[in-house]
Amino acid sequence: GENVEQHPSTLSVQEGDSAVIKCTYSDSASNYFPWYKQELGKRPQLIIDIRSNVGEKKDQRIAVTLNKTAKHFSLHITETQPEDSAVYFCAASIKGSNYKLTFGKGTLLTVNP
């Protein structure tokens, strides 16, 4: 089955700096890569996603890049704010798997004021 590795497990940045979280996946058949933000005790919220036919996608301060050849994708957050502090999960879904997501282990991002 699919295996998703996520790094780093924790990340601390100063407000205004950029944050980058990286994930790799094992199954080349994966074609959908969402990123979720989960605040303590709350539900995961989709913040951005990318499909395998696209190399980069941006939404205001958030961007995701995908390298299909290397089988890795990254989340980039610019101009970080304290409210960006949360756990971020990457995930991958294989076409034809009934949309089942395999999650990375998560990254605890702390943005220090």
Added chain:
Amino acid sequence: GAVVSQHPSRVICKSGTSVKIECRSLDFQATTMFWYRQFPKQSLMLMATSNEGSKATYEQGVEKDKFLINHASLTLSTLTVTSAHPEDSSFYICSARDSHSGANVLTFGAGSRLTVL
């Protein structure tokens, strides 16, 4: 946008009893829902895929007789933890996909924190 309601949000039960958790898609139909378990400071572990009108598909290592899943309608899936024990204490989260949407996007419920005494 798509909304998934999950109840109860918190439940405390005695060891040996059964607990039912409901997951409802409020404004869309979902032929497929997913149930996850999340331990503190850990990732979401997929337990099973709930399929409307048919048996659930369980992930390796998940006891189907322990975690009963029923998906009787296009808007409701239930997870029943049978004969609960303290080690079953965890955060259980469901997610659902809009059947009429061509997208893979999943919407999550708010989760249910189960504490077994």
